[in-house]
Amino acid sequence: MRRTLPSLMALQCFEAAVRHLSFTRAAEELNLTQSAVSRQIRALEDFIGRPLFERVKQRLVLTVAGEAYAAAVQDVLDRAEAATLQLMAYSGEGGMLTIAMLPTFGSRWLVPRLGDFAARYPDIQLNLVTQVRPFDFDKVEADVAIHFGPALWPGAICHRLMGEDIVPVCAPALLGGRPHLDDAREILDYTLLQHTTRPQAWNDWLHAAGIEGLTGNEAGLLSGPRFEHFFMVIQAAVAGLGIAVLPQFLVEEELQSGRLVLALNMPVRSQHAYYLVHPATKADLYKVRVFREWLLEQATRDGVAAVPV
Template structure:
């Protein structure tokens, strides 16, 4: 009979002290978070170093830093600690069924595309709880407490993976009073007559849209860039306030067009290379809640692409 090999695993408390000390930058802050004394945290890290036979941290007078070996080791064990914490919490909360999915989502996309569609997800998967947080730009899953993200990027970058969901198709919109004051006709004569609101995630949007519209290079060089906004929803509100003309996706602009507060100045849309992607660490790919959300959100994207929900669909979603 083969004897069972004993695993030389470090204690989870030692690993938690090591992770918290690096993340918070000091033993004192790690001790406060873990409800231990500073000395206890230090001893746990020393015990971990003894177990692995390698120095993991360097201690200065006011700060703590990882050695190269410590950085490599933490990069490997941090995802495991997060999965252990997540699995334990899900088991305690849901008895092994369903679970909690933590999503980091681009703010405008969350508010105007994802959330209006979520009633159908909760109806289909009542045993899954979705936690939403927002941020701008790609998500570093080693630093952000999220299982997955929906972000506006070119493509997922290793060590993350994922799938493309929705393109961003941008058309020019203005408030009704501003639209009435602008000349209309072929060649977009209104381009030089109002401030062109710029979204920082697509800084070349106006020159690219104008090129697609056939505007010559000399005219494109004279375009007057207006205020810059980090969020598309900010650009929408600025356009509604009459500050200028915004390039917006239909899922964001349609409600204001329907209530006659916003006017589309052209049917031509420009699509940047970037789009909205569902991304996640490779080691999260088999999370049951994420697998079910991925199937659902891909179906929503293929059915609706970048379009808004119709009024009837919104009412049905709210009614369940």
């Protein structure tokens, strides 16, 4: 059955006009005349049967229908472009491997090792994107992901990479000249820097340190500034905003340089671990298979046993 779709040119003109809120600038981007873009938009509105733009005090604005349609069109064009670029990059068995990774883990642990992978597999082009939470592989253009948490991801295979020890760190000046705190309970006298996707991290560390009877909000969480990414928490700690509890391997550079110190030398093993995750349907793809083997080799060099789940 024939699809009910407008022309691709009309959609491109609409998407460009949405971004610029100007037919003139959209025309410049697409190397068309302003009247040509206007005709394409008018044809699209006629096809749909509803206006997508209106003018308010000489300004071009989207209608309610236009706003809803714009989000869908931009998503479709983005996905089509990504698929096209992936095919254009394809050469031999390799092609493009898209890795969805945790930003700080990626920049501090994975990226410094990628030169070795690139040298071994020059036919594979890497495309690194960030994702801080689990996602649906059917809706996100990614071949594999690096995930922290339990080994649970519907429809996917999880390969354990490594565990982690979390430690309390802060700027040296925050301790007022002392090399470290004398007692774990002293930490409660300081601002505790929080990580949005690890809301229980401080509770876990304090519990392991033997500190009980804490009061927090309704969810039992302690107060303190919250940051979405570890690199933000690290910078906040370096700036002296408070004490952060962080994976020790992610702050080795700051600890060695003296920008951060251990508030207490009391590492606590996290309950969860880092995993390489990929859809079961992609397990035998060449690019996924060789990256999996290479990454597990890197993790093993760090003394980590890798087990598929």
